[in-house]
Amino acid sequence: MSISMYQVAVPVCVRALGNLAHVLKKGEQHARSKNVSDEVLLQTRLIPDMLPLIKQIQIACDMATRGVARLAGVEPQSFEDNETTLEQAYSRIERSIAYIKSFTPEQIDGSETRAIHLKMRNGEMHFEGQAYLLHFTLPNLFFHCTTAYDILRQAGTDIGKTDFIGNA
Helix, strand or coil, rough: CCCCCHHHHHHHHHHHHHHHHHHHHEEEEHHCCCCHHHHHHEEEEEECCEEEEEEEEHHHHHHHHCCCCCCCCCCCCCCCCCCHHHHHHHHHHHHHHHHHHCCHHHHHHHHHCCEEEECCCCCCCCHHHHHHHHHHHHHHHHHHHHHHHHHHHHHCCCCCCHHHHCCC
16 A cells, blocks of 8 residues: 555645644743743744744744645745744644645645755755655654744743644
């Protein structure tokens, strides 16, 4: 039995972003109990040279939405990185999930060998669809979701592994 590109991409990305919203909600509750503002929480970092929580959220959303769109062979929808409140952060996650869910299996299945080219700060990257999904999109998505989790955990939020991975 084989698994399709759609099954590896869409439900996995939706779940990761849904779980990100879940840990963020717990982080919000903890911050409110300590009278910490949205701005302070969203600007929290693990260490000074790492990106803050809001940027981790934005990049996680971008990795998922752009990844799925590129697998479908369409130009990814662009989201402005202008969120300054938790309400806006939740909206970003919700819009990202809705966008990802708008793709059908027919658009994504068969994309294993689709050529994907990215222009990055350090030059261009070239992938075939399966390698792009498995070796670039998903690792980056989980890196940024994990870093957001770690920021919230370091800030004192009572979260654990089950919050991060969700319930089956």
